[in-house]
Every structure is written in C-alpha cells, then in structure tokens.
Amino acid sequence: MMMTRGGAKAAKSLLTAAKPRLFSTIRTISSHEALSASHLLKPDVASTWIWTRAPTIGGMRFASTITLGEKTPTKEEDANQKKTEKESTGGDAAGGNNKGEKGIASYWGVEPNKITKEDGSEWKWNCFRPWETYNADLTIDLKKHHVPTTFLDRLAYWTVKSLRWPTDLFFQRRYGCRAMMLETVAAVPGMVGGMLLHCKSLRRFEQSGGWIKALLEEAENERMHLMTFMEVAKPKWYERALVITVQGVFFNAYFLGYLISPKFAHRMVGYLEEEAIHSYTEFLKELDKGNIENVPAPAIAIDYWRLPADATLRDVVIVVRADEAHHRDVNHFASDIHYQGRELKEAPAPIGYH
Numbered sequence: 001m002m003m004t005r006g007g008a009k010a011a012k013s014l015l016t017a018a019k020p021r022l023f024s025t026i027r028t029i030s031s032h033e034a035l036s037a038s039h040l041l042k043p044d045v046a047s048t049w050i051w052t053r054a055p056t057i058g059g060m061r062f063a064s065t066i067t068l069g070e071k072t073p074t075k076e077e078d079a080n081q082k083k084t085e086k087e088s089t090g091g092d093a094a095g096g097n098n099k100g101e102k103g104i105a106s107y108w109g110v111e112p113n114k115i116t117k118e119d120g121s122e123w124k125w126n127c128f129r130p131w132e133t134y135n136a137d138l139t140i141d142l143k144k145h146h147v148p149t150t151f152l153d154r155l156a157y158w159t160v161k162s163l164r165w166p167t168d169l170f171f172q173r174r175y176g177c178r179a180m181m182l183e184t185v186a187a188v189p190g191m192v193g194g195m196l197l198h199c200k201s202l203r204r205f206e207q208s209g210g211w212i213k214a215l216l217e218e219a220e221n222e223r224m225h226l227m228t229f230m231e232v233a234k235p236k237w238y239e240r241a242l243v244i245t246v247q248g249v250f251f252n253a254y255f256l257g258y259l260i261s262p263k264f265a266h267r268m269v270g271y272l273e274e275e276a277i278h279s280y281t282e283f284l285k286e287l288d289k290g291n292i293e294n295v296p297a298p299a300i301a302i303d304y305w306r307l308p309a310d311a312t313l314r315d316v317v318i319v320v321r322a323d324e325a326h327h328r329d330v331n332h333f334a335s336d337i338h339y340q341g342r343e344l345k346e347a348p349a350p351i352g353y354h
Contacts, residue, residue, distance in 0.1 A: 125303060128224065134352075135306050136319035137326070142277055144325075146270060146332050150339075152261065156268035164275055170242075175283040175292065176233030179320075182276060183226035184243045185250055186324075189269045189331075190219030192255050193262075197344070210349030211334075217351065218327055224304055225320050231298035232313060263338035266331045273328035280321035287314050326353055 115123040115130065123130055148157045171178040194215035201208045235243070258265040286292045297311040305319045330350055337347050 125300065127227065128304060133304055133306050136322045138318065138322050140322055140325045140329075142281070142321065142325050144328070145274060146267070152264045153267055156264055157271050159268055160271040160275055163272075173286065173291070174233075175279070175286055176229060177235070177239060178279060179283065179317075180226060180229040180233050180235060181239065181243065181246075182279060183222055183229060184247055186272065186276060186327075187219050187222035187226060188247065188251050189254055189265070189272075190215045190217070190222065190327075192251065192258055193265070194219065196255075196258055207345060208349075209343075209345035209347065210351050211344040214330065214349035214351050214353070218330065221323055222327070224300075225323065228298055228301045228304070228316060228320070231300065232295065232316075262344075263335045266335035266338070270328050270332035270335060273324050273331065276324040277321055277328065280317055280324065283317050284314065284321075287317065329353075 117123055117130060146153070148154045167178065167181070171181065194212050197208050197212045197215065201212065254265060257268070283292070287294050292313075294312045294314050297307055297313060297316045301307060301316045301319075302309065302311055305316075307315055307319070330353060333347075333350070334344060337344055
C-alpha cells in the first residue's frame with residue numbers, strides 16, 4: 001500500500017513538473033506504457049498523454065494531458081454548438097447552392113455579412129450585392145451608328161466585320177452559345193482599358209476622371225451577361241477550348257492596340273457592341289418564331305436586373321441588348337474625346353450608365 005501511494009505521488013510530481021515544457025514527437029508512447037502509467041495514478045484522476053497538433057515552434061510541438069473524467073456533452077448541447085459554429089462561419093457559401101459545405105473559419109476577423117433583400121428574404125449571391133442591381137434602360141436608341149470617316153475608324157470597323165464572318169460560320173443559328181462566346185470577348189476591353197488607366201494614374205500621380213471605375217463596371221456587366229447565359233447554354237469542351245484560345249489572342253491584341261492608339265481601341269469596341277446589338281436582335285427573332293424555346297429566366301438574371309419572378313429568356317435578351325447599347329455609346333464617346341485631342345480624365349466618366 002505504501003509503495004503504491006509513493007509511486008503515485010512520484011508520478012504525479014513528475015507529470016506536474018513536465019506539463020509546461022515542450023516535447024519532441026520523435027518517440028511515440030506505446031499503449032502498454034500508457035496503461036502502466038495509468039495504474040500508477042489515483043483511480044479518480046487517471047490521465048493519459050494526448051499528442052495534439054499545434055503550430056511548430058523550433059521543430060517542437062506541445063504535449064498536454066487531458067483528464068479522462070470530463071463530462072460528455074448532451075445531444076442538445078452538441079446541436080447548439082454546431083449551430084453556433086455555423087452562424088460564426090456565415091452558413092452556406094456563395095451562390096446559395098453550396099448546402100452541406102462547411103463555412104470558412106479564419107482568425108483574421110473578416111466576418112461575412114448577412115444581407116437580405118427588400119422583402120426580408122436571404123440574399124444568396126456573393127458575386128454581386130443588392131445595391132449593384134438595377135432596372136435596365138430600355139428606351140435607349142438601338143439603331144445609332146457611328147459612320148467611319150477616318151482611316152482608324154475604317155480600320156476598326158472592318159476589323160470587327162472580319163471577325164463576324166468566322167463567328168457566323170461556327171455558331172450559325174445557335175444564338176445561346178453565340179451569346180456566351182460573345183460575352184467572353186466583350187468582357188475583356190473594359191478590364192484592359194481600366195487596368196491601363198489605373199497604371200497611368202499611378203505613374204502620373206493624377207486622377208482618372210472616374211474612367212477607371214466606368215470601364216471596370218463595363219467589364220463586370222459583361223461578365224454578368226456570361227454568368228447568365230451559362231445557365232441557359234452549357235458550353236461543350238471544344239467551345240471551352242475555343243474560349244481559351246480566342247481570349248488569349250484577343251486580350252494581348254487589344255492590350256497592344258490600346259497602348260498604341262486608345263482612340264482606335266475604343267472605336268473598335270463601339271463597333272463590336274453594335275454587332276452585339278444585331279446578334280441579340282436576331283436572337284429575339286428566333287425566340288419569337290419559336291425556333292428557340294423561351295425558357296424561364298435564370299434566377300441570377302432576375303435578381304441582377306430586378307426582373308419579375310415570371311420573367312423569361314426573352315426578357316433577359318432584351319435587357320442584355322440594352323446594356324450593349326449603353327456600352328456602345330460609352331466607347332464611341334471615349335473615342336471622340338481622344339479624337340478631339342483631349343484625355344479621358346477631362347470629361348466626367350459615365351459611371352453607372354446602364
């Protein structure tokens with residue numbers, strides 16, 4: 001009896017002294033050794049070594065002891081804990097389609113905002129927010145056209161016309177896929193122009209007149225067109241490969257073109273948007289003829305353009321065509337500014353012009 005108590009006291013003193021120190025995990029304690037150690041301790045405070053992963057400090061890890069007599073949480077307490085963890089990590093992730101996935105936990109303190117619609121329902125999109133939605137201006141003139149007068153104008157005009165021929169040959173009457181492909185190209189100029197103006201503003205220590213924001217808004221709007229048509233026409237593998245090729249070529253070509261002549265670059269985009277208006281008008285004709293099924297509008301389109309709940313694909317094409325008309329005006333206007341020997345910053349940018 002004396003030996004047992006003496007051994008227990010010695011083991012307890014040894015564990016108490018070693019607790020705050022750091023231990024290497026090179027040697028693993030066997031189950032036989034752990035069992036032998038537990039017999040040396042008092043029955044009501046039996047402990048065992050539990051190795052836990054912690055941030056490595058100087059090649060060592062922390063070792064700690066956990067009392068085996070801890071209280072097991074009840075089902076109600078466990079459910080409350082899971083509910084708290086879900087709320088702290090923001091619940092479901094972006095898009096509202098990731099149910100069952102765990103939220104992203106981080107100690108940086110960047111908490112996801114809980115956003116609701118005007119009717120109090122949950123906002124399920126992370127790619128845009130309610131204050132970025134709008135009602136499209138459908139009163140815009142769709143027939144406006146800039147008649148090319150200078151050499152650069154004609155070069156821009158015929159460059160766009162030459163790009164239309166292979167597009168018609170490849171897609172023919174498949175306007176859903178055509179629209180999807182068109183938006184992968186149309187979203188590039190605004191990003192390139194905004195990026196170059198951003199760098200110019202940094203180099204010259206000057207304002208941009210709001211044109212950086214205006215061009216990036218255009219790029220984002222075109223990308224949202226793509227996100228919408230992705231729900232209508234699923235791209236095939238060879239169409240995805242074509243997008244990669246076309247985007248790589250067009251991005252670099254437009255980048256060089258903008259560096260050489262911004263007036264030419266903006267004029268070309270203006271004509272590209274005129275072609276987009278024509279393509280969406282043909283899309284509408286096919287829908288009205290019944291050659292393309294007028295399916296319900298995707299949920300992302302309903303929220304982005306504030307369309308009625310019973311909106312259809314035809315309604316989506318109409319608002320997208322109106323967006324393209326506004327982009328046409330912005331780029332022709334930007335080109336006119338350069339033609340007059342002025343810089344974009346000298347004219348207020350049409351921010352929020354949809």
